[in-house]
Amino acid sequence: MFKNTPKILIVAIVSIVLLNIISGCGRGNVSGKPPIHLNPNMDTQPKYKAQAESGYFENGAVMRPLIEGTIAQGWLREDTEFYTGKNESGKFIKSVPVEITRERLRRGQQRFNIYCSPCHSKVGDGRGIMSKEDYKYVTPPNFHSDSVRQFTDGYIFNVISNGVRNMPSYKHQIPVNDRWSIILYLRALQRSHNASENDVPLEFREETK
Template identity: 50%
Template sequence: MKMRTLTSFAGVVALVVLTGCQGTPKEKTPIHVNPNMDMQPKYLPQAESDFFANGSTNQPKVEGTVARGQLKEDDAYYRGMDPRTGKPVTENPVPLTEEGLLRGQERYNIYCTVCHGATGNGKSLVVERGFLPPPDFHTDLIRNYPDGHIYDVITNGIRNMPSYAAQIPVEDRWQIVHYLRALQRSQHATITDVPEDLRDRLR
């Protein structure tokens, strides 16, 4: 027999030996070679339990309590709303940093460019393929939107735009708002936005 045939044969024998007995009904309790971690005294979600009165491992929330980390009390941060006026916050509650802006750029390019285009002018691949054209971000209307409104659009969607709350965490939404503002500024920049020592190069 050639070496390869021999190896294949050994493989088949090993398979039969190792798995052959599984699933066959037996009289005696099978030997459990290594019981470690196979049988743990723990509750699985939505399993039966005779310990709790409702017969389930799942327990309802205790009334009047909030789970740790789920308070979300800060209206401006979580909802983009000013609690005093009930209107969208005018200013991004997350301070502007270079690192954050780069994060916003990255997230914008991942989630928004497909529809809004890399510069935010609404010209994009999906529009070429027939999707409803989104608005140009560089109009006075959108430039004058409060930051909280843009946050709300990402969070809840608007008319033909779906919500991106499931894909984009709160902190990233605010960084995208920063980046969208930077995009808007880039399309309305004047010579005074350029550092003085670099202005000559553009003149």
């Protein structure tokens, strides 16, 4: 038994060396060939990779150009007023193009307090934390001023989406639907600061007198 050992060793070493040469898989050897794969099953199959060349198509590229008018899922923005705040003729729409519900107002309040209040403050008077001594960011206008009250909802949508002068755009942080909810809440805030007796429901009017 021991007599055979050297022979086996020699056979083993020779076959390892041979395998290395055949497969080119010695360390440091660069090879374009795939490693030896004894049972390939269907592990590797011919396929194209993006941006690769192809002899099959006329322009020599694997990737096919998009058919004109192709729109990615979820990006069909046919409702111009909802997505731009402008009507077909390019004018800012007067009021929000969404249904006014209590849930929407709540959502608007929550989003307003997250995204707008740092600068505009929770009551919208423009004295948010960013206008304080430590930050000294440009003080925004008071939402209860006559000029801001007269803005159309479409214009405010545009301000949130694209920013205005010193105010940055919030289109990447705030989805379209939430922008309209914020505007609804902003209107509620404005109303609360300029309310008249007629805004108080009848059953509460006596209490306020």
